[in-house]
Amino acid sequence: MTSSTPHHWVITLVCADQPGIVHAVSGAIVQANGNISESQQFSSDDTGRFFMRLQVQSPATRPELEAALAPVIDRYQAMSIIDVVGRPLRTLVLASSAGHCVNDLLFRQRGGQIPVEIPLVLSNHGTLRDLVGFYGVPFESLPITDAASKANFEARVLEAVDELDIELVVLARYMQILSPELCARLSGRAINIHHSFLPGFKGANPYRQAHARGVKLIGATAHFVTGDLDEGPIIEQNVVRVDHSRTPAELISIGQDEESRTLTQAVKWFAENRVLLDGARTIIFK
Amino acid sequence: MTSSTPHHWVITLVCADQPGIVHAVSGAIVQANGNISESQQFSSDDTGRFFMRLQVQSPATRPELEAALAPVIDRYQAMSIIDVVGRPLRTLVLASSAGHCVNDLLFRQRGGQIPVEIPLVLSNHGTLRDLVGFYGVPFESLPITDAASKANFEARVLEAVDELDIELVVLARYMQILSPELCARLSGRAINIHHSFLPGFKGANPYRQAHARGVKLIGATAHFVTGDLDEGPIIEQNVVRVDHSRTPAELISIGQDEESRTLTQAVKWFAENRVLLDGARTIIFK
Amino acid sequence: MTSSTPHHWVITLVCADQPGIVHAVSGAIVQANGNISESQQFSSDDTGRFFMRLQVQSPATRPELEAALAPVIDRYQAMSIIDVVGRPLRTLVLASSAGHCVNDLLFRQRGGQIPVEIPLVLSNHGTLRDLVGFYGVPFESLPITDAASKANFEARVLEAVDELDIELVVLARYMQILSPELCARLSGRAINIHHSFLPGFKGANPYRQAHARGVKLIGATAHFVTGDLDEGPIIEQNVVRVDHSRTPAELISIGQDEESRTLTQAVKWFAENRVLLDGARTIIFK
Amino acid sequence: MTSSTPHHWVITLVCADQPGIVHAVSGAIVQANGNISESQQFSSDDTGRFFMRLQVQSPATRPELEAALAPVIDRYQAMSIIDVVGRPLRTLVLASSAGHCVNDLLFRQRGGQIPVEIPLVLSNHGTLRDLVGFYGVPFESLPITDAASKANFEARVLEAVDELDIELVVLARYMQILSPELCARLSGRAINIHHSFLPGFKGANPYRQAHARGVKLIGATAHFVTGDLDEGPIIEQNVVRVDHSRTPAELISIGQDEESRTLTQAVKWFAENRVLLDGARTIIFK
Structure with a gap:
């Protein structure tokens, strides 16, 4: 048979x-x-x-x-x-106005380098409409200005997850904090990216803090979304060397490159069923 | 039972x-x-x-x-x-006068970081006698000045391999070319280290060539010894970034650090039975 | 005044x-x-x-x-x-059918990360027309099938250099060997990218050779074009770690990422007047 | 004249x-x-x-x-x-029982790779006496068991700084917290090394915390000693990649290598007058 x-x-x-x-x-x-x-x-x-x-x-x-x-x-x-093996994972991308992570995901998805299909990019800004459209991917923007519009955005996320058979939600520099309810609903199937420094910096404008402290390495961490937004199980991390001559703006640009490649790597491994959860940490079968 | x-x-x-x-x-x-x-x-x-x-x-x-x-x-x-697991591998170290690789191996062996025991360091120079002695390891030097003394040195290698139940021979910057016969006798159980550049340079004084060409990366490759001395199956490689301001002497110093850590890593993996041969290449089960 | x-x-x-x-x-x-x-x-x-x-x-x-x-x-x-400072350098991009380097250059140029303006992408294939068009950059393709069509292509390069006030020619995976005459005409203002391995491999299909030899690092080198195509003064190099499990196809994909970022970095430094020639090597004032 | x-x-x-x-x-x-x-x-x-x-x-x-x-x-x-240029800087090394940083400093100092002379290693344990003695460097141990013996140790530090014309104090895994008074006295001329993670971990046993969280990078930071012990201006940082299979003990071993090379690099730059202070950060003229 x-x-x-x-x-x-x-x-x-x-x-x-x-x-x-x-x-x-x-x-x-x-x-x-x-x-x-x-x-x-x-x-x-x-x-x-x-x-x-x-x-x-x-x-x-x-x-x-x-x-x-x-x-x-x-x-x-x-x-x-x-x-x-190789079946494209149904992936919803959440974004705001920064395009570096979205562009990297779409370019590599189209080139067959990551086994995902992206039926929708959902953003709280309209900035990326043309970029996303170029890749032939549907784009929706729903502004977030207050609690009600945020609730509306998150309701659309859950609706899209159901309607579009979404298996993975990627926060590609989506700059809003998810509600605890949404974190819980997406547990184990939502990946976030954020900048990382040695030492870590809390509070606003971390790149400015990193500059003031004179860090020599900046990087990015891709992790599962949990209620504690930047503290979920780590999937991948990268760093790059910087020196005192870098302005805060340059640190941001360098950090964005690390964010893009780190997030894309994490998505690739997840889509290939290489990421397993062991309590608060991940097992990565590369 | x-x-x-x-x-x-x-x-x-x-x-x-x-x-x-x-x-x-x-x-x-x-x-x-x-x-x-x-x-x-x-x-x-x-x-x-x-x-x-x-x-x-x-x-x-x-x-x-x-x-x-x-x-x-x-x-x-x-x-x-x-x-x-963890049984110390009987390891013979061959050296010349440069001490960086030998020191790294002995320091880490003593600290329990690599599962080897070293019953003998054999050198064609006397330079490293004190260093080796500090670690309580026997040291012999046999000068090589001509074909006969070289044959004598190699005979001592084979004798030591037998007498001391040697399972691995490490060429820790041993600067003599092994005879084809010795290469054949030690096949699959001798590891060499050499500098590596992009692109590769043939001939004398490769660091000077690398300097002249302005390479931006220099590194080291640990590989099995074969008859074609620097072309055996690769076990490990590392590189480090350099720039135009480095003198040939500085390139050598930087390269030596890479040689030490690359060789020690290769010895560790071999001693842990993590290195398997697949034709001309290695399978490394890290 | x-x-x-x-x-x-x-x-x-x-x-x-x-x-x-x-x-x-x-x-x-x-x-x-x-x-x-x-x-x-x-x-x-x-x-x-x-x-x-x-x-x-x-x-x-x-x-x-x-x-x-x-x-x-x-x-x-x-x-x-x-x-x-920051004046966009007039840059002509030559390409064939691979899009990774072109996409990286265009995306970053549009994002203001590299101070170049690109009045033309010229290719011997039509494959990249849509990608280039998305970024609003003119695209021409001129097939190369024989000596005459190749001469025609190179004549168009020189014509474009004159007409468009080109200051830099970037070979973004342009897979044809430039004629010695064109190399001479573009001396010091043309940058090429190619893969790099330790050790170097000559001849066809280097990724397959690298796989067969089991290299642990693969990378890319950006350099000035000279008559000896892959031997010009080096501007930038990067490597990434690989292991025995990578297929030749995966090595190519990994190598392409290194090519993109290495070429873009070299173009950025050149456009910022940070690359000076010292005989056969470059001085890079980062 | x-x-x-x-x-x-x-x-x-x-x-x-x-x-x-x-x-x-x-x-x-x-x-x-x-x-x-x-x-x-x-x-x-x-x-x-x-x-x-x-x-x-x-x-x-x-x-x-x-x-x-x-x-x-x-x-x-x-x-x-x-x-x-090249004048050896008078350097006092403080240690406890871990030998990796001390060994790296002494080996490279003897090899002429870092321009320092070390007239004394002072430790609160006797463990490293033989190692230090091998390099011909004086060694003193003064146990610290309570506030009085700690004050005694610190008094000896200041005395040695005066007597021996010390220009730099290196905390080579000296595991005691310096008193605010000593920090102030040594301001701008004392360098410490500590492990670093993304994210940072506070409290006891950071390697165990890093393991539990599944970090993918571990590293080390060399910085100036200030009253806030691990928060002084950063001189150098390095990281290395790890995965889920590493035990806490292995993470410690890997971290120690990074500590050694990071501290030695920081000492080298300081001894070469390449480290200047700009408020809370360093300017490094490599």
């Missing part, structure tokens, strides 16, 4: 760590006539959880593969995802 | 790629009451070979573990290593 | 090294009521040349500034450029 | 920014028959201060050079240092 051409599957599995899991999973793969082309696993000493990601070439259909894995998932009480 | 305290084993396995290997290996681990704490695998599209490295906690003795794995190794015609 | 608002000037000066130059130049700046806001200098031990770059705020007009500097330039037989 | 062999001088100068400074300074150099071999300057928009560092080859004696510069220093109310 298997199809004639083998498919390329990605399987993730998370459960309590114990002996025999790999043997059980690999047995299911054998049963589905699969060959493991990529495999990574990790046992967390922190949480006692076991994490596994496989890429498998197999002629099995999805129901056949699910049937082969079902006893294993059941036995180990595992959370598991079965997906096709 | 198992011991009361579980041991921490490392297992590597290389064979022709085919379905079922992971299942078979993990079955043997289950049989030995083992729990897999770290696992990496790779299927090479280039050579059709399958590579696997496991760390396993198991109360089994070595004979028990070998017995469990023997049918799998036999069935898949695999090359396999079974070792105890 | 000075204007009421001070201008921001950039001045470069190259001459034989000798005592007193800085004093003479700074005297001319004082005479022009200028204040030096940025200053860099370098004395080359290789060539005995002295290099200087100044940014000066002064209410002087261009003729006044030239008059103040003329005696110094004359006395030291110096080559000198006087320009306005 | 000048000496027959030219000397290599380093001159730093800090004053309020205004036109004509460079001309005045370079005039004094001409008067002293000097040739400027290296020159850097910076005008701080933050504080309105002007910073300059010169390297000058001149046959003048120190009194002659001082006489030539005196009118300039007087006119611009400048702070200035005149020193001989």
Whole structure:
């Protein structure tokens, strides 16, 4: 009952760590006539959880593969995802007026470098309409001026998530703080990007603070959105070297480059099912 | 018949790629009451070979573990290593007069950062005697002035390899070209370090050439020794940024730092059984 | 006779090294009521040349500034450029079908991050017409299929350089080898980008060679075009870490990112008069 | 009255920014028959201060050079240092029991890579006696167990600073908090090293916190000691990439490498008069 051409599957599995899991999973793969082309696993000493990601070439259909894995998932009480390698993830992008992260995502999406499809960019400003339109992606802007318009914007986010079968929400320099309710609703499927410094700076205008303190490295952190906006589990970080001659404006420009590449990298890994949560931190199977 | 305290084993396995290997290996681990704490695998599209490295906690003795794995190794015609995690690798260091790589290796070995024991540093100069002695490591120098003294030096290398049960030979800025015979004898168990530039420079005084060409990055490459001295499979590479103001002497100093840390990293990975050969290239299971 | 608002000037000066130059130049700046806001200098031990770059705020007009500097330039037989900081450099972009470098240049040019204006993108393919058009930049394609059409393309390059007052020609993954005549005509004002590896690989399909050899770093080098196409003075280099799991296709994708950012950086520095030639190498006043 | 062999001088100068400074300074150099071999300057928009560092080859004696510069220093109310390039800076090292930073400093000092001489390593533990002794450097340990013994230790620091003509105090993983009085006494001439993370972590066991949060980069910051121990002006920072598989112990080991190289770099720049203070930040003339 298997199809004639083998498919390329990605399987993730998370459960309590114990002996025999790999043997059980690999047995299911054998049963589905699969060959493991990529495999990574990790046992967390922190949480006692076991994490596994496989890429498998197999002629099995999805129901056949699910049937082969079902006893294993059941036995180990595992959370598991079965997906096709390269399937584009349905992604909603939230933006404000800064275009660097949006442009990087759209350019690379079009070039086939990140497996996402973007049915909508939603912004609280109209600035990016032309840029987004060039890539043939629908664009909506809904101004946020007060509590009511913000609630309206967030309602549109949730509506779009439902209507458009959204699997990932990317905050591509969306400069509004999400409500706790929206954070909760998007838990584990929303990624934010923000600048990062050594040391960290709290409060307004961090680039100016970084300049005043004379930091030698500036960078960016991509992380899951949680109620504590900039404190969610970290997915990726990058830094670049700067020196005393940089003005605050130049630091911002340099920081934007880091933001773009860090966010795009995080989205790519998430879309490839390479990002798993282990309590407050992420397991990244690169 | 198992011991009361579980041991921490490392297992590597290389064979022709085919379905079922992971299942078979993990079955043997289950049989030995083992729990897999770290696992990496790779299927090479280039050579059709399958590579696997496991760390396993198991109360089994070595004979028990070998017995469990023997049918799998036999069935898949695999090359396999079974070792105890953290066992110090018997390492012979060859040096000339430059001390930066030797110092880095000895300091980190003493600090427990790299699992090697060094029963001998052998040099064609006496320069490093005090440095090596400080770390309590035996030191011999045998001058090389002509073909006969070079043959004598190489004979001493092979003798030491036998006498001292050497598993790895590290050329820590040993500035003599090894004879083809010695390269062949040490194949797969000798690591060399050399400077690296973009582009590469052939011939004498590469740092001066790099300076003349105005390269912006200089680095180092650690690789296995083969008959073609600087062309063996690459284990690790690093670079650092330089600019036009650097003199050739400064480039050398900067390059030496890269050489030290690159060589030490390569030795560490090798000693941890993380370096496997796939034709002309290495698989590194970090 | 000075204007009421001070201008921001950039001045470069190259001459034989000798005592007193800085004093003479700074005297001319004082005479022009200028204040030096940025200053860099370098004395080359290789060539005995002295290099200087100044940014000066002064209410002087261009003729006044030239008059103040003329005696110094004359006395030291110096080559000198006087320009306005931030003036967009007239830049011709040559491309083929790959869009990554062109997109990066156009996006950043539009965002004001690099001081260039691009009156034309000229390609031997039509692939990038829409991308270039989106940024409102004229695009021409002239196919190259044989010696005659190649000569025709190069004639159009020279014609465009004249007609459009081009000051810089950027080869943004233009995949044709320039004729020696064109290299000579564009000497010192054409920048090329190419991939870089440790070690370097000659011949076709270098990414496949890099993969086969298992390189751990891949990168890009931006350099001036000379008759020896990939061997001109280096302006900027970057590398990124890769491992054995990368396919040749992935190495190409990673390499393209490095190409984009390295080329854009080189163009930015050149447009800011920060790149000076010292024989076969560059002085970069960042 | 000048000496027959030219000397290599380093001159730093800090004053309020205004036109004509460079001309005045370079005039004094001409008067002293000097040739400027290296020159850097910076005008701080933050504080309105002007910073300059010169390297000058001149046959003048120190009194002659001082006489030539005196009118300039007087006119611009400048702070200035005149020193001989490469003169070893008298450096006191404070340590506890960790040896990585001390070893790196001593090894490079002996190799001539950093221009310091170290007449004493003072520690609150005896652990490093042999290591320090190997390099022929005097070592004292004074245990700190309570307020009185801590006051005693700090009194010895100040005594050593006086007796040994100390110009720089390096806290090479000295794990005690300096008293406010000692911080004040050593202001601008004491350098500390500490780990750095994105984001920063307050409180005990930061590596464990970094592990729990899953940071992807860890690093180190070298900074001037101020009353707020880890908040002084930053001299140098480095980071290195880590992933989820690193244990807290491994993070510590990786972090120590960054600490060593970052501290050594900061000491080198300081000893070369390349570090100038601009309010809460540093100007680094690399």
